[in-house]
Amino acid sequence: MPRSLDGLVLAPVADQAPGQVGTRTRFTYHEEDGEIWAEYAGGDVVRGHLVGTRDGDRLDFRYVQLKEDRTTSSGHCVSTVEELPDGRLRLTETWEWESQEGSGTSVVEEVTESAS
Known part of the structure; x- marks a missing residue:
């Protein structure tokens, strides 16, 4: 099993549709006893x-997020x-x-200090 996500910062490798998560978005992950959670913000996302x-x-x-236009949205994700x-x-x-409406695929990768 890959190492823990706890404390890691991840970012998308490509922009999604306008108004959504993009390369300027940063996810800060936490993990404990099989539970995961994260906060994210950046780009068009004020808070997620x-x-x-x-x-x-x-x-x-x-996931649930608040965008710059003050709208909220939520969804479900399965990641490997x-x-x-x-x-x-x-x-x-x-x-x-x-x-x-909408669905898709995306890739996020751990951000190293030199790349953030």
Whole structure:
């Protein structure tokens, strides 16, 4: 199993649709006893939270966010955790909105201090 997400900062490797999570968004993850949660912000997202579970290399969580236009949205995501050759972690995500239409895939990777 890849190492713990606790205390890691991750960022998308590409922008999503306008008004959503993008490369300027930063996720700060926490992990304890199979529970995961994170706070995120940046780009069009003023504040976001996710909460869920981890089983091995699989994360299953729900997210909610407040955007700059003062609208809120929420959804569900399943991610696979993998360790990159340089030791950083990558999450490959399949997500779907529950508060609006839309679904997709994305990739977030651990941000090193020199890259943040």
